[in-house]
Amino acid sequence: MSRCRTFRYLLQPTAGQRAALVHLLGTQCELYNAALQERRGAWSWERRRITLFDQYAEVKDLRAVRPEVLAYGVTVCRGNLKRLDRAFSAFYRRCRQGQKPGYPRFKSVRRFDSVQWEDTKGWSLKTEQRRLYLPGIGHVKVRLHRPLRGTPKAITVRREGRRWFVSVHCVDVPASPLPETGREVGIDLGVQWAVATSDGQLVAPGRHTRRSAERLALAQRELATKSRGSGHRARAAAQVGSIHRKVANQRKDFAHQLSRSLVNSFDLIVHENLKITNLVRRPRPRKDEASGTYLPNGAKAKGGLNRSIHDAGWGQFLSFCAYKAEEAGRQMIGVNPHYTSQRCSSCGHVDAANRCSQAVFRCLACGHEAQADVNAALNILGAGRALRGLLPVKASR
Numbered sequence: 001m002s003r004c005r006t007f008r009y010l011l012q013p014t015a016g017q018r019a020a021l022v023h024l025l026g027t028q029c030e031l032y033n034a035a036l037q038e039r040r041g042a043w044s045w046e047r048r049r050i051t052l053f054d055q056y057a058e059v060k061d062l063r064a065v066r067p068e069v070l071a072y073g074v075t076v077c078r079g080n081l082k083r084l085d086r087a088f089s090a091f092y093r094r095c096r097q098g099q100k101p102g103y104p105r106f107k108s109v110r111r112f113d114s115v116q117w118e119d120t121k122g123w124s125l126k127t128e129q130r131r132l133y134l135p136g137i138g139h140v141k142v143r144l145h146r147p148l149r150g151t152p153k154a155i156t157v158r159r160e161g162r163r164w165f166v167s168v169h170c171v172d173v174p175a176s177p178l179p180e181t182g183r184e185v186g187i188d189l190g191v192q193w194a195v196a197t198s199d200g201q202l203v204a205p206g207r208h209t210r211r212s213a214e215r216l217a218l219a220q221r222e223l224a225t226k227s228r229g230s231g232h233r234a235r236a237a238a239q240v241g242s243i244h245r246k247v248a249n250q251r252k253d254f255a256h257q258l259s260r261s262l263v264n265s266f267d268l269i270v271h272e273n274l275k276i277t278n279l280v281r282r283p284r285p286r287k288d289e290a291s292g293t294y295l296p297n298g299a300k301a302k303g304g305l306n307r308s309i310h311d312a313g314w315g316q317f318l319s320f321c322a323y324k325a326e327e328a329g330r331q332m333i334g335v336n337p338h339y340t341s342q343r344c345s346s347c348g349h350v351d352a353a354n355r356c357s358q359a360v361f362r363c364l365a366c367g368h369e370a371q372a373d374v375n376a377a378l379n380i381l382g383a384g385r386a387l388r389g390l391l392p393v394k395a396s397r
Contacts, residue, residue, distance in 0.1 A: 004170065004171050005149065005173045007167070008168075011140050011165060011166050012141040024076070024115060025159065026109055026112075027069045028080045029107050032112070033107060035055050056081065059074055059078065072134070072135050072136035074122070075117050075122035079116035079154075118154050127147075132166055148168060150170030151170055153170065176328060177328060178263070183266045184269075185262065185265075186198040186381025187269065187271050188340070188373045190312075192373075194206070195258060195262075196373030196374050197262075198377040202373065203258060206254040206311075208247045208254070208311065212246070255313055255317040259320040268330070268332075269321060269325060270383065270385075271318060271335070272335060272380060273335060276309065280306040282299060283298055283299050333387055335380055340379045341355055341375075341379075342355060344366060345370070347366040347368065356372075360372055361375040
């Protein structure tokens with residue numbers, strides 16, 4: 001099976017190259033909006049659906065009327081049109097599944113921050129010279145902090161604040177198997193403890209959003225006082241974005257380090273198959289039919305829990321574990337989360353009253369007492385072993 005990976009590097013453009021990159025984003029944003037308008041107009045007036053290849057064929061006609069759009073090559077224009085086609089494909093998929101459709105929208109040039117080269121034409125990465133050649137931009141310096149592996153197939157150039165990054169999508173990436181350790185672990189994700197393992201380890205959460213809440217609130221208050229369209233507002237908005245990016249980077253670094261530690265230490269990692277989207281869903285409003293008013297539904301408390309779940313970054317952590325485990329030759333199994341926190345890991349008795357508190361588990365049948373999250377992690381490990389076809393073996397604490 002072909003293994004795909006994406007390698008992300010920092011770009012260090014000159015002042016002229018930075019201006020050219022900004023101009024590239026502006027022209028591609030205009031092309032994206034024009035292609036979207038063409039699709040909308042064809043369906044509204046003629047009930048005709050325009051395909052991706054129809055718009056591919058029209059790109060060459062831009063050279064006569066808008067040569068600056070093609071100054072950066074045809075490949076980046078096709079990557080932009082492919083991006084729009086993916087948005088429509090996702091729209092149709094959500095319609096078929098009965099979800100909220102979310103029709104593709106026009107993009108603001110202030111929020112259009114990335115362009116794609118969908119194949120190997122038009123760009124080249126010279127690793128020895130540490131330069132990335134982009135048509136119309138030139139040879140941009142790249143900080144190759146780690147070697148590129150596999151065969152490069154496509155790139156994405158992205159603006160994040162004042163910085164520029166390139167993501168290189170590679171195929172046929174060779175595996176890097178790790179020696180077997182003979183150890184297995186079950187992990188329980190939470191908000192009080194980021195991860196509780198079946199061997200008794202409790203990892204404290206980073207709580208990066210909570211730590212930056214005061215700075216973020218101050219920056220947002222400053223932003224609210226600035227006039228729209230002014231330079232002061234642009235600088236205030238950049239400050240808010242900078243805080244959000246720092247929090248995201250801290251959360252990502254925490255997930256990378258924790259997932260690497262688990263993959264290096266265990267041959268089998270078992271986790272719960274959590275439906276995170278459902279867990280962070282807002283509670284339904286409760287309406288009093290007699291008076292027509294709405295009753296308390298616990299939305300405030302649920303909102304605090306939702307923020308903690310988002311701050312923990314469960315989905316990101318599990319995705320990092322999955323690709324690292326695949327690359328290292330480890331096995332990762334997801335199990336049904338039902339009753340893992342109510343079942344005794346010693347005798348198997350299931351009762352909601354076994355969970356005395358958030359931190360303490362005490363079995364009403366056998367009297368077994370343990371840290372609640374560690375007990376759940378032991379149950380998760382046992383379920384993973386059974387799912388793999390092994391006999392359940394009680395893990396040592």
